[in-house]
Amino acid sequence: MSSALPLRPPLKIALLGCGVVGTEVVRLLDEQAADLAARVGAPLELVGIAVRRKDKRREGVPPELLTTDATGLVTRPDVDIVIEVIGGIEPARGLLLDAMKSGKSVVTANKALLAEDGATLFGAAREHGVDIYYEASVAGAIPLLRPLRESLVGDHVHRVMGIVNGTTNYILDKMDTSGSGFSEALEQAQALGYAEADPTADVEGFDAAAKAAILAQLAFHTRVTAADVHREGIADVTSADIASARAMGCVVKLLAICQRVPSDDGRNGRGVSVRVHPVMIPRTHPLANVREAYNAVFVEAQSAGSLMFYGAGAGGAPTASAVLGDLVAVARNRVHGTRGPAESTYADLPVLPMADTVTRYHVSLDVADRSGVLARVADVFADHGVSIQAVRQEGHGEEAQLVIVTHRAPDGALSATVETLRDKEIVREVASVMRVEGDE
Amino acid sequence: MSSALPLRPPLKIALLGCGVVGTEVVRLLDEQAADLAARVGAPLELVGIAVRRKDKRREGVPPELLTTDATGLVTRPDVDIVIEVIGGIEPARGLLLDAMKSGKSVVTANKALLAEDGATLFGAAREHGVDIYYEASVAGAIPLLRPLRESLVGDHVHRVMGIVNGTTNYILDKMDTSGSGFSEALEQAQALGYAEADPTADVEGFDAAAKAAILAQLAFHTRVTAADVHREGIADVTSADIASARAMGCVVKLLAICQRVPSDDGRNGRGVSVRVHPVMIPRTHPLANVREAYNAVFVEAQSAGSLMFYGAGAGGAPTASAVLGDLVAVARNRVHGTRGPAESTYADLPVLPMADTVTRYHVSLDVADRSGVLARVADVFADHGVSIQAVRQEGHGEEAQLVIVTHRAPDGALSATVETLRDKEIVREVASVMRVEGDE
CATH class of the missing domain: 3.30.70.260 (ACT domain)
Structure with missing residues (x-):
């Protein structure tokens, strides 16, 4: 497809983790190599994949790239960019910090880590003059962080409100459309692979709370961790609640809501409110029509008005798409010897109690x-x-x-x-x- | 709100045009000065506004900044960034080219110019090593170009399809909900300020065609001008058509559709199809529920799946919000001595006949x-x-x-x-x- 011959030497990529998302990233790096090279201005060469066990069968992954020495991989002098799709706090945090200390830019999909300790990671990126991009950590392939981080940066965001967990949306949607109770809808979600065997992270709102922390931090330029987020899950939502909502012309959704609370004297903000809980919203509200496991996020800004972003919030391919979008941005910055906008927490607003x-x-x-x-x-x-x-x-x-x-x-x-x-x-x-x- | 004292000298901004959008840009630059300085890392100082007539009353615009010498303003040695909100081909094109030749980065909302001669502008930006950003040219404040340009850059876009003209959507929505005919709905739109006295640009699809050209160019990395776009307006849509659509469970929308047409041998693409015309779509389609003068764009990509972007597509404040988002990005690039990703037309796919x-x-x-x-x-x-x-x-x-x-x-x-x-x-x-x- 591309007729342009890349003139630059390849950028070398290290991948941490090779599960569903990692495998898809490997596939896309190979399949779209020519396109990516044209868009970056240099070929992207995958030089190593850190895994826990090398003997597991991984379709389409070159076995000679596998290594169990993750620290060795992220500090290899020839590596330019590290992609992290392991998830969880450790060893992901240590590896990302090692990578940045060694001058690598990083792309991560790790919402738990960003929500718990984003500040440390952003600080390391600033200190070492490298990029950290993380679009894939919230709402899969829906381009949401970048608009907040860049497009709306000249505007004043009042509120970010959305469905950021597909599992709970699937369950609540089933309860609404089929009249089934919570347990029955959960079993259905598990049978279809929308919910895990241990559904706690989704059902109790932990996953949504981590995403709310990341969104609030970006939207309001202030430090918010998962522990700051008021969190209630959907396990106590009953068929009677759903019926009661219906009688009011409403539907029940688990929403993540990040809101700037104005001070009495005007617009600057007394603080921010960040919460995840079940909510009744009118059926005419655009979020009410987000069905099954889809995600959608409403953003209300002073000048831009109401915006909505909608799409698949999870899954290997959508998440890998977001990782690749970030990879191209970071790689371009590398080619041009620069870096993207750093995270700012200059507003330093308090997170208000519920x-x-x-x-x-x-x-x-x-x-x-x-x-x-x-x-x-x-x-x-x-x-x-x-x-x-x-x-x-x-x-x-x-x-x-x-x-x-x-x-x-x-x-x-x-x-x-x-x-x-x-x-x-x-x-x-x-x-x-x-x-x-x-x-x- | 900001406690960080900017350490850099101010970046100097020149504004071309001071109508609805320009006035709003002036207001936001003043009102959000501290925020913008913190986000950019340097204050933004508006140093001149080129207008045709200085004697017109403009609320909140410092008269001492007004000048009728636009060429002098864009070539002033101390100006860093030029914002163009004049619209139309000339003098906008000449001024933007002069500005870039003088080393200024530019932000423009000018869809007509970008759709007619984007290639010349992008070429000039490349040649002179400056930025050209134009989020405001399509769908107002909806962050759409940046996701296409950056987030989805590692993905493969199959189709971009959307409602990109608020006036025609308002008219078709009225015809659908109230049963009124085209002329009556147009009069209503004019009375409410959604349509201009001469509605040709909207009603005949010229405005949507320009946006389609910009979207196709970005999505498919190939050169598309407004003249390449197959265009049909809504003036011939009758009440009978609307009723016929309704009988099929459909609604009539004016859509801009940009599609990659696969070659027989697979994915690389035989060409692109770019068109604007009335379409019947099922009422269950998310675009069917976009009411009044709102805009929404669906993007279908290989890995990301279906995404939708929704919001106000026009108006002074939303457009100004998009201009400011671009301004912050361009200003940050300036502060860091770099530039954003350049437009690529490396795919060079033919635009297929309708x-x-x-x-x-x-x-x-x-x-x-x-x-x-x-x-x-x-x-x-x-x-x-x-x-x-x-x-x-x-x-x-x-x-x-x-x-x-x-x-x-x-x-x-x-x-x-x-x-x-x-x-x-x-x-x-x-x-x-x-x-x-x-x-x-």
Whole structure:
């Protein structure tokens, strides 16, 4: 396809890890070699692949490239760029730090590491004058980090809100469309390979929280780690919650929400709120129509308005595509003797506690069926300074239920309201509590 | 907000044009000065604004910066970066070339110029070792060019298909939701400021064709100008077409479609097909739900799969946001003494004639109501090698109608089929012909 003959000597690439993504990276480096060389201005030559065991069968991977000496590989003097697709904290962190110390630029898909200790990695990149790119760590092949990092850099991002975990979206979508309960939908997801045998990382929101930390850090130029993220999973979402959402014209999604909280005096920001939890959103909201295991992220910026990015959030090929996009960028920087924009955390905004985050609640109460119940429940909301947007009474006798949707209020006031309601004799049970997003 | 004191001397910015977008750029440069300085690593100082007339009132624009000597401004030795938001071919082209020749990097929102003569501009940037960035030229603030240019650069793009003109989308959306005809919907769009007094550029597809040329060039690394784009507008779309689409579960959209056409031997590509025309797409397609004046672009790539980018496609603030994103990137390159990836046209694929493009047709025929009509119409399709996917017969007597949807076939064969049908005595009228996209 290319008629241009690359004039530069090859750039030498080391790969750490050779699982699903790694194998796909090896395949693409070979299959698209001519294209990549033309786009970079130099051929890309894979010179080594660090693996734990060399005897495992890997389709299409040249066995002579395999090595178990990862440290030796990342410090080899002739290596220019290191790609890390091992995942997890160690040995990935140590190897990336060794690589950067040896002057290599790095490309990583490691969300856990970036969310836990991004600052150390970014600091090392700055210190040693090399690049660290990590598009593949959030939302697979959807170009999301680069727009945040570069395109919207002249704008002011207010909020990043999205579906960043395909497994939980698949489960919630199944619960919504087929009426199945959580366990049944999870089993289905496992049977289809959308969920792992131990689904904790996805179902409990750890995966989404790591991605939320990375997104918040980029969007608000401030340091956020996974531990800073308020996290609730979907294991407690019931068929009744889904039905309740449906009755309101809503759907339940697990959202990662990163929000700049304005200070009283205006736009500069009192801090940021970063959270992952189930949310009811109106069916007319574009995120409501993101089905199965797809990902989509909404970005609201002052000048750009609302933007949405949609695509496959996981999988070997999409993740490898993102890795290759980064590899080309880093390789071009190498060819031109330069580097990309460094991460900045100059804004240094505090991450606010969940109690200070302003949100809305949907509350279902099983109540005693007698006159005055609504008034007494409404009093509890008023006592906590929470304003009610809508109330619906349903059923009679044992079945009597109140469904309440609030206006915006601090999460602390809302949860205190719910705690007080739990202690009230007229409230038999707080059947469901869920936050609501989307326009009031 | 920023505590970092910029250590570098300011970068000096010249602005060409001070209409809606230019005024907004001036405002943002001032309002976000501290943020921008922190992100670039140096303050950005606006040193001059070239306008045609200095006496026009411009809110918030310092009058002492205005000049009518644009050439003098772009060649001023102290200017680092030139932003062009004049639009049109000349004087914009001459000024940008002068600026680059004088070593300035440039940011432009000028789709007409890029679509007509991008090659000259990109050549000048290469020759003089400066940057040319133009995110704002397509789909406003939606970060689309940068993902294509950088994120997906390690992937293989098969198709870019999208709604890139807000005016026509607003008109078609109104026709679909309110049942109004084209003229009525156009008047409404004009009253709301979505369409200009002379709507030709939008309605006849010139604006979308320019954007298609820019997108195709980027996606396929090959030279495409606006004149290469097959272009049909929406002025002939009737209420009957919209109703016919609705009966098929479809909606009519004006799409820009850039497609790589594979060669018989596999993946390298026989050429590219670039076109703008009304299309029926299924209502379940994500592009079908893009309402009012919003833009959205689907990208299909080999590894990344399907991606969609959605947002406001026009307007002063979104366009200015895109300009500022580019400005920060270009300014950072300046600070680091480097430049961004240059445009490549190394693939050098031919733009195929529309007749060779493979597509599907929806054809409505008013026919004579007698036996054998369907068989004789079907013969005409078969004679041209066009296979029919579905036929519906409607009405009787004077009202008898045949609605035919074809399988994929070369556009030339499809249009020859329609021409032959026009001459057939049994066909009273070819009531409507429209292409169909989305899965068969």
